[in-house]
Amino acid sequence: MQTFDLAAQGLRALNQTLHGLNGTTNQTAWEIVNPKGSHAIAVGLDAPIDVTVKGSTGYYCAGMNKQATVRVKGSVGPGVAENMMSGTVIVDGDASQYAGATGRGGLLVIKGNAASRCGISMKGIDIVVHGNIGHMSCFMAQSGNLVVLGDAGDALGDSLYEARLFVRGSVKSLGADCIEKEMRPEHLELLADLLKRGEADHLAKPEEFKRYGSARKLYNFNVDNASAY
Amino acid sequence: MTDFPHTPPKQSWTFSNDVNAEIRRAAATGIYDIRGGGSKRRLPHFDDLLFLGASISRYPLEGYREKCATDIWLGTRFAKKPIHLDIPITIAGMSFGALSGPAKEALGRGASEAGTSTTTGDGGMTEEERGHSKTLVYQYLPSRYGMNPDDLRRADAIEVVVGQGAKPGGGGMLLGQKISDRVAMMRNLPKGIDQRSACRHPDWTGPDDLEIKILEIREITEWEKPIYVKVGGARPYYDTALAVKAGADVVVLDGMQGGTAATQDVFIENVGMPILACIPQAVKALQDLGMHRKVQLIVSGGIRTGADVAKAMALGADAVAIGTAALVALGDNDPALEAEYQKLGTTAGAYDDWHEGKDPAGITTQDPDLFKRFDPILGGRRLKNYLKVMTLEAQTIARACGKNHLHNLEPEDLCALTIESAAMAGVPLAGTSWIPGRNGGF
Numbered sequence: 025m026q027t028f029d030l031a032a033q034g035l036r037a038l039n040q041t042l043h044g045l046n047g048t049t050n051q052t053a054w055e056i057v058n059p060k061g062s063h064a065i066a067v068g069l070d071a072p073i074d075v076t077v078k079g080s081t082g083y084y085c086a087g088m089n090k091q092a093t094v095r096v097k098g099s100v101g102p103g104v105a106e107n108m109m110s111g112t113v114i115v116d117g118d119a120s121q122y123a124g125a126t127g128r129g130g131l132l133v134i135k136g137n138a139a140s141r142c143g144i145s146m147k148g149i150d151i152v153v154h155g156n157i158g159h160m161s162c163f164m165a166q167s168g169n170l171v172v173l174g175d176a177g178d179a180l181g182d183s184l185y186e187a188r189l190f191v192r193g194s195v196k197s198l199g200a201d202c203i204e205k206e207m208r209p210e211h212l213e214l215l216a217d218l219l220k221r222g223e224a225d226h227l228a229k230p231e232e233f234k235r236y237g238s239a240r241k242l243y244n245f246n247v248d249n250a251s252a253y
Numbered sequence: 254m255t256d257f258p259h260t261p262p263k264q265s266w267t268f269s270n271d272v273n274a275e276i277r278r279a280a281a282t283g284i285y286d287i288r289g290g291g292s293k294r295r296l297p298h299f300d301d302l303l304f305l306g307a308s309i310s311r312y313p314l315e316g317y318r319e320k321c322a323t324d325i326w327l328g329t330r331f332a333k334k335p336i337h338l339d340i341p342i343t344i345a346g347m348s349f350g351a352l353s354g355p356a357k358e359a360l361g362r363g364a365s366e367a368g369t370s371t372t373t374g375d376g377g378m379t380e381e382e383r384g385h386s387k388t389l390v391y392q393y394l395p396s397r398y399g400m401n402p403d404d405l406r407r408a409d410a411i412e413v414v415v416g417q418g419a420k421p422g423g424g425g426m427l428l429g430q431k432i433s434d435r436v437a438m439m440r441n442l443p444k445g446i447d448q449r450s451a452c453r454h455p456d457w458t459g460p461d462d463l464e465i466k467i468l469e470i471r472e473i474t475e476w477e478k479p480i481y482v483k484v485g486g487a488r489p490y491y492d493t494a495l496a497v498k499a500g501a502d503v504v505v506l507d508g509m510q511g512g513t514a515a516t517q518d519v520f521i522e523n524v525g526m527p528i529l530a531c532i533p534q535a536v537k538a539l540q541d542l543g544m545h546r547k548v549q550l551i552v553s554g555g556i557r558t559g560a561d562v563a564k565a566m567a568l569g570a571d572a573v574a575i576g577t578a579a580l581v582a583l584g585d586n587d588p589a590l591e592a593e594y595q596k597l598g599t600t601a602g603a604y605d606d607w608h609e610g611k612d613p614a615g616i617t618t619q620d621p622d623l624f625k626r627f628d629p630i631l632g633g634r635r636l637k638n639y640l641k642v643m644t645l646e647a648q649t650i651a652r653a654c655g656k657n658h659l660h661n662l663e664p665e666d667l668c669a670l671t672i673e674s675a676a677m678a679g680v681p682l683a684g685t686s687w688i689p690g691r692n693g694g695f
Contacts, residue, residue: 088405090402122456125455141455186442
């Protein structure tokens with residue numbers, strides 16, 4: 025285990041060090057201490073390493089992650105794992121706005137709650153939230169899966185494309201063009217896998233969820249739908 | 254009966270034939286007009302400025318003999334690897350999706366041969382343009398279509414797009430006709446749907462967030478790449494100041510003549526300001542912050558000639574960007590294709606339905622039958638020629654003003670033909686020392 029003291033060594037040194045690692049490194053386990061809410065911690069990683077952040081972070085922790093597993097033993101600020109390509113990001117606490125925004129792959133697990141716009145414009149990422157999510161989550165979400173064990177706020181999935189949303193609790197309201205859809209066997213199978221990978225299979229069963237997706241009525245502009253915009 | 258003269262039929266200025274035609278079109282279709290390009294209004298522009306030239310009080314440089322340099326450094330504030338261009342005329346961001354792959358290739362070829370940069374657009378980076386662009390600026394847009402860290406790292410600079418001149422405050426729309434398999438794949442979207450580009454970034458709001466976003470991008474790219482911030486010409490003083498505050502290396506300012514792939518005509522013609530009005534405000538913001546020439550200013554929107562380049566630089570810009578003019582150089586709206594434009598219900602010079610993907614020039618289309626008509630090598634050569642001509646024109650003017658570098662042009666070299674342009678540009682009305690809005694003068 026390599027330990028990096030962020031307060032003493034600084035952000036630039038941290039990211040530079042982690043960027044210098046590749047698939048052949050033996051230094052596969054890293055612990056970052058004294059994060060103190062810093063922004064841009066462990067961004068742009070591209071190696072199969074395991075990074076544990078001992079404390080809470082600011083904006084964009086693990087942004088654009090590839091391959092790496094990043095665990096945050098605290099809460100995260102806005103934009104955790106934004107535009108993630110692959111790998112895994114696990115947050116023990118809560119996440120602020122835009123968690124997993126535009127993510128194109130990989131898995132984001134938030135064991136607490138996520139604030140508004142969770143999964144905004146997601147493009148293939150899987151997101152599992154053990155708690156609740158805020159309003160406007162999955163706005164214009166394109167693809168990937170969102171699993172919420174708790175409740176969802178207003179306007180879930182507004183202007184949704186092909187992302188699949190699974191919510192166990194209540195949904196305060198659905199956004200434009202987002203509807204509840206039938207849960208078919210393949211969805212239950214997918215959900216079971218997501219719950220397992222999201223370390224939530226002991227907390228919920230697939231059958232307890234409802235599925236939401238796009239009605240696909242706004243895919244091509246039609247003036248008769250103008251009131252939906 | 255005496256045949257008295259009749260009052261001739263009189264058309265209304267307010268309800269002109271054009272206006273009435275648009276009312277009838279709206280009534281028939283129920284949808285606003287969407288088109289490409291920038292504002293077609295008659296706007297105060299560089300045409301309304303003149304250079305004074307040298308005489309007794311200033312001496313000129315000899316044309317073709319005495320050196321007038323044109324090179325430019327961009328990104329010298331923070332980037333470890335600032336960009337050095339041979340000429341201060343760059344190619345503005347235009348997306349693959351809006352443009353065909355061969356058109357993007359031609360832009361890269363022409364720009365590289367002329368010693369300047371080209372820019373991606375709202376659809377990610379293609380191999381055509383990366384491979385053929387010596388210096389490529391990678392746009393970081395609200396939609397984040399195709400965004401990935403590998404392309405960030407293989408870019409030469411990164412342009413965070415906040416807005417564009419054709420539609421400050423607006424997002425974009427690529428209609429389904431142009432969402433081919435390749436475009437759809439790059440954007441993670443189903444084929445054939447209308448693709449919205451968001452008007453706001455998904456993970457930051459406001460200048461304080463932007464500062465953190467720029468930090469993240471710099472960390473991912475090892476602080477190597479110049480970070481540009483592009484804004485539409487709306488509140489250039491404040492937007493420039495805030496971009497500087499947020500840590501930009503370069504501010505890109507796009508006036509309302511700047512083109513778009515597709516937006517509502519009502520938006521293009523009624524939102525934003527002409528570039529002439531924007532430049533002095535942005536320069537003032539940089540000067541007030543002590544950052545003029547330290548944070549470089551690139552301006553765009555209606556740049557057509559070397560005279561426009563020289564005037565923009567005399568007003569304080571470090572460089573310009575061209576989009577529409579580059580497309581025209583490639584062959585867009587060429588009268589040689591008039592018969593085909595007529596079939597589309599338009600005419601050469603007026604064709605702006607780029608979103609429909611039927612461009613007979615093969616530039617703004619994803620239809621293989623159409624884009625195969627376009628020769629990227631020939632297109633690149635034409636663009637290079639055009640860039641070279643613009644540069645020569647700007648040098649000619651600069652020498653006449655006694656400047657041995659385009660950067661040495663200054664407002665003092667200019668006068669204005671109209672009160673409006675004098676007020677906007679902050680240069681005297683021709684034949685007077687009067688700058689409207691400023692005290693004194695005669």
